[in-house]
Amino acid sequence: MGTMLSLQKVTKIYPGAGHIKAVDELSFDLEEGEICTVVGPSGCGKSTAMKMINRLIPYTSGKIIIDGRDVSRLNTIELRRSIGYVIQNIGLFPNMTIGENIAIIPKLLKWDKPKIDEKVQRLLEIVNLDPNEFRERYPKELSGGQQQRIGVARAMAGDPPIMLMDEPFGAIDPINRAHLQNEFLKVQEKVKKTIVFVTHDIDEAIKMGNKVCLLKDGKLVQFASPEEILTHPKNDFVADFVGGDRTLKRLNLFTIKRAMKKDPPVIRQDETIETAMNMFSKIDAEYLIGVDGEGSLTGIVSKHNISGGATHVKDAVVQTNAWLNGNASLKDGLSEIFTHDYGFLIVVDDTRKVLGWLHTEDIKETLKG
Amino acid sequence: MIPRILFQLFKVLLPVVLTVLFIVWLYSYYGAWGYTVKNLSEFFKLIGEHFILVIISMFWAILVGVTLGTIMTRKSMEKASSVIMAVVNVWQSVPSLGVIALAYGFLPVIGLSGIGMVPALIALFFHAVAPIVRNTHAGIESVSKDVIEAATGMGMTKRQVLFQVELPIALPVIAGGVRTATAIIVGTAPLAFLIGGGGLGFWIFTGIALVDMSIMVAGAVPVALIAMLFDYCLSLCERFLIPRGVRTDEIKMAS
Numbered sequence: 186m187g188t189m190l191s192l193q194k195v196t197k198i199y200p201g202a203g204h205i206k207a208v209d210e211l212s213f214d215l216e217e218g219e220i221c222t223v224v225g226p227s228g229c230g231k232s233t234a235m236k237m238i239n240r241l242i243p244y245t246s247g248k249i250i251i252d253g254r255d256v257s258r259l260n261t262i263e264l265r266r267s268i269g270y271v272i273q274n275i276g277l278f279p280n281m282t283i284g285e286n287i288a289i290i291p292k293l294l295k296w297d298k299p300k301i302d303e304k305v306q307r308l309l310e311i312v313n314l315d316p317n318e319f320r321e322r323y324p325k326e327l328s329g330g331q332q333q334r335i336g337v338a339r340a341m342a343g344d345p346p347i348m349l350m351d352e353p354f355g356a357i358d359p360i361n362r363a364h365l366q367n368e369f370l371k372v373q374e375k376v377k378k379t380i381v382f383v384t385h386d387i388d389e390a391i392k393m394g395n396k397v398c399l400l401k402d403g404k405l406v407q408f409a410s411p412e413e414i415l416t417h418p419k420n421d422f423v424a425d426f427v428g429g430d431r432t433l434k435r436l437n438l439f440t441i442k443r444a445m446k447k448d449p450p451v452i453r454q455d456e457t458i459e460t461a462m463n464m465f466s467k468i469d470a471e472y473l474i475g476v477d478g479e480g481s482l483t484g485i486v487s488k489h490n491i492s493g494g495a496t497h498v499k500d501a502v503v504q505t506n507a508w509l510n511g512n513a514s515l516k517d518g519l520s521e522i523f524t525h526d527y528g529f530l531i532v533v534d535d536t537r538k539v540l541g542w543l544h545t546e547d548i549k550e551t552l553k554g
Numbered sequence: 555m556i557p558r559i560l561f562q563l564f565k566v567l568l569p570v571v572l573t574v575l576f577i578v579w580l581y582s583y584y585g586a587w588g589y590t591v592k593n594l595s596e597f598f599k600l601i602g603e604h605f606i607l608v609i610i611s612m613f614w615a616i617l618v619g620v621t622l623g624t625i626m627t628r629k630s631m632e633k634a635s636s637v638i639m640a641v642v643n644v645w646q647s648v649p650s651l652g653v654i655a656l657a658y659g660f661l662p663v664i665g666l667s668g669i670g671m672v673p674a675l676i677a678l679f680f681h682a683v684a685p686i687v688r689n690t691h692a693g694i695e696s697v698s699k700d701v702i703e704a705a706t707g708m709g710m711t712k713r714q715v716l717f718q719v720e721l722p723i724a725l726p727v728i729a730g731g732v733r734t735a736t737a738i739i740v741g742t743a744p745l746a747f748l749i750g751g752g753g754l755g756f757w758i759f760t761g762i763a764l765v766d767m768s769i770m771v772a773g774a775v776p777v778a779l780i781a782m783l784f785d786y787c788l789s790l791c792e793r794f795l796i797p798r799g800v801r802t803d804e805i806k807m808a809s
Contacts, residue, residue: 276704
């Protein structure tokens with residue numbers, strides 16, 4: 186994995202009053218497959234910085250290097266065709282069907298038709314839209330979220346190693362937005378593009394980025410991993426910008442799996458009540474986690490709930506919602522812990538097999554690092 | 555379902571049927587049928603002249619109008635386009651008869667004949683070009699900046715943006731201008747006779763001058779039919795040319 190994109194002292198000066206530097210000696214390197222979120226208050230030059238990469242805006246001085254090649258020496262049109270571009274207002278072509286929209290760059294690149302058709306099919310599947318249903322439709326007939334997915338699919342159609350995204354989810358309502366963000370991260374896991382992602386929303390920047398590039402008045406303030414930005418903001422401006430709740434924000438950066446303890450008090454439900462009682466006294470616990478033969482969660486056994494009549498654990502097991510998938514964020518985990526009375530959360534995998542359990546102390550430990 | 559289709563058919567057919575009935579009645583009432591049959595060869599000559607007037611002036615109006623309207627939207631033309639627009643707007647308010655008279659009076663000044671088919675064509679062309687220029691300009695200007703930014707950012711050349719994005723999206727508006735222009739040309743064409751341009755205006759004005767309704771109707775009715783024919787042809791063209799996604803009607807909303 187080498188450096189895919191490198192900005193070296195890139196500067197943009199708009200001619201006219203005061204020669205204000207919209208972007209001032211911006212430098213950073215991006216590894217292949219990384220997402221760099223560019224964030225900052227409005228007017229900080231983040232969009233300008235991004236648009237200089239595909240030369241929609243010419244830069245005044247400095248160097249931009251993509252995969253070892255100096256951008257200023259490349260043909261503008263060819264350069265742009267090799268970079269995926271997604272904008273906030275999507276900009277789908279209303280006169281073309283969804284299929285035609287996605288096929289634009291492959292057609293410009295003169296791929297042959299079967300290859301284009303196959304690509305369109307695959308991309309629609311990747312962004313979770315049924316090709317048979319959507320291919321022949323027109324942009325007007327789609328919802329905003331669906332349109333943005335097409336926007337992303339269209340940008341990926343030419344197999345660009347690099348993608349530029351200008352507030353791609355900015356115009357989408359919060360619920361769909363979170364959904365699209367998660368979906369996009371899943372897609373990214375498969376396609377591994379190098380992405381420059383502009384946003385004004387620090388939460389989005391932290392969630393989406395492997396690197397966060399924080400700009401102020403055209404100058405780079407901090408370029409670091411989201412974790413680093415949250416734990417060690419470089420100065421008061423960064424600390425202010427990420428917000429007073431930055432420790433809570435870090436909860437989003439960890440999965441439950443990473444923080445949990447792997448020694449949950451599980452008991453197979455075909456065991457007898459005596460075994461359960463022995464366990465209770467041995468480990469001094471209030472609750473046991475009931476599992477079946479495969480180790481999948483069946484429910485919870487409470488110390489106080491074992492009545493005289495029960496002979497086996499399965500008679501005493503109570504159904505519970507106090508569990509989450511190990512891939513969920515610590516923030517969700519914390520919320521679940523507080524939702525239920527057990528004081529802990531059961532962590533399961535995709536097949537509901539019990540992996541571990543999570544207490545607030547574990548979260549504290551993780552945040553300490 | 556079936557009653558609905560019948561209703562649609564009824565809605566489309568009724569005006570056509572009524573108009574045809576009215577025209578046939580008018581024709582026979584004034585004896586125009588007899589006059590037409592008696593002068594059949596002249597009738598065909600006039601019809602031919604009329605079609606030439608309409609089609610040729612229309613052709614040039616569309617060609618020049620769309621080209622000019624498009625050029626006006628290019629970035630380097632901003633200043634020039636506001637001037638052209640002002641001229642076009644004033645020009646469009648000149649009445650039909652005025653345009654014909656102007657051609658008659660002005661063309662000799664620049665050394666051309668003011669009489670005959672050519673001045674008539676020039677007059678019709680100038681009269682019809684304005685709405686096409688205007689709508690082409692407005693149509694392209696109204697294409698969303700996001701769409702153009704996306705197209706440019708994806709690596710389309712300026713020419714590709716124009717022909718694959720801007721013009722197709724602007725097409726419904728441009729088509730509106732063309733329809734207005736056609737209505738103007740078809741309506742003005744009979745006046746071409748006044749400056750020796752030929753066409754069905756000959757019978758209309760002759761009929762009026764001789765107070766002979768049969769001659770007048772024999773000219774006027776075909777003029778009306780030609781107008782309807784052109785309108786119909788244009789709507790057919792629109793259906794073929796305008797992509798479904800930018801048509802204003804027939805858009806199925808996402809369910």
